[in-house]
Amino acid sequence: MKTLANIQGQDAALQHLKNAIESDRMHHGYIFKGPEGVGKRHFALTLATMLLCVKRPERTFIDGCNQCPSCHKMKTLQHPDLLIVEPSGASNTIKINEIREISKFVRNHPFESPHQVIIIDDAHTMTKEASNALLKTLEEPPHWVRMFLVSHRVNRLLDTIRSRGQFVQFKKLRNARLSELVDESLPQVDLATKKLAIELAEGSISRTLSFINEGVLERRQLTLEMIETLDANHPKTINDAVSVLLKSKDRAHASEIVDHLQLIIRDLVGVLSGTRILDDSRRGLLLKKLAESARLNDILKLRIQLSEAKNMISRNGNTTLVFEWLLSEFVDSFTFKKVS
Numbered sequence: 001m002k003t004l005a006n007i008q009g010q011d012a013a014l015q016h017l018k019n020a021i022e023s024d025r026m027h028h029g030y031i032f033k034g035p036e037g038v039g040k041r042h043f044a045l046t047l048a049t050m051l052l053c054v055k056r057p058e059r060t061f062i063d064g065c066n067q068c069p070s071c072h073k074m075k076t077l078q079h080p081d082l083l084i085v086e087p088s089g090a091s092n093t094i095k096i097n098e099i100r101e102i103s104k105f106v107r108n109h110p111f112e113s114p115h116q117v118i119i120i121d122d123a124h125t126m127t128k129e130a131s132n133a134l135l136k137t138l139e140e141p142p143h144w145v146r147m148f149l150v151s152h153r154v155n156r157l158l159d160t161i162r163s164r165g166q167f168v169q170f171k172k173l174r175n176a177r178l179s180e181l182v183d184e185s186l187p188q189v190d191l192a193t194k195k196l197a198i199e200l201a202e203g204s205i206s207r208t209l210s211f212i213n214e215g216v217l218e219r220r221q222l223t224l225e226m227i228e229t230l231d232a233n234h235p236k237t238i239n240d241a242v243s244v245l246l247k248s249k250d251r252a253h254a255s256e257i258v259d260h261l262q263l264i265i266r267d268l269v270g271v272l273s274g275t276r277i278l279d280d281s282r283r284g285l286l287l288k289k290l291a292e293s294a295r296l297n298d299i300l301k302l303r304i305q306l307s308e309a310k311n312m313i314s315r316n317g318n319t320t321l322v323f324e325w326l327l328s329e330f331v332d333s334f335t336f337k338k339v340s
């Protein structure tokens, strides 16, 4: 069950809603903003459980009782007074038809709870028509309605939507908290993998878990290993590296490999400017070797080329050609000395 105790590191957001509920001044529409995967949706669902519970005394900021029929329904999110809207379909957007469902939903009184709760997850994926259709409901909903828009890209929301919601800011999670959360959901993960995933995830638990689960860390290491195999005297090493790195023809995969290359460059800039100390892991040793054969100016140039590559991939450029170009730039930028 979603509980307040599970929301950690988001004190400001908790306090905001606590004040509003205890003083009976809850706004009808909130926009939960902040990085991806830090607990915004979780908090919205916790509030939904709280607001829909039929045993909760008014003006109390406490978890649902976990006993009443409403709380039971919330365990499976099958509650007649709850409506969750999220992106779907190939375009991964929220379309006008789904927003029309909201208008229909609020036309009825709540079935069994004191409120109706609407959660719009990834609200920035609403199409323009969908956003416009939402405006009226967001402006003057029936008094029992509470709406939570969840978004990690609020700058993509229409101004008219933004001006009608109350913002609640969520923050990046601290590494210690990420570590606890990983221990809870993936207790078998080894320490090195966990540390690396947390380092890459920039305060997001969903990113940390997907780094661990989806083989991202292995591909990150593979990318570095392939850079190390490049040899200026043997152009074939470039083609070989490209075919290993682009094993999957998927564009998202190619883009992820560019992310890994960007991290390698970030680390090398750190090493060469003395702000990053490497450890003796296999990755640390490989980076050290690359740093020794690199010139800072060339590395900075690579950084620009990597963002160009990223753009080309997102604009449907041929990924193989992009990578052949990119890796030959890598070869030119390093004096790859093969250790014999």
Ligand SMILES: [Zn+2]
Residues within 6 Å of the ligand: 052, 053, 054, 055, 056, 064, 065, 066, 067, 068, 069, 070, 071
């Ligand atoms: Zn209850």
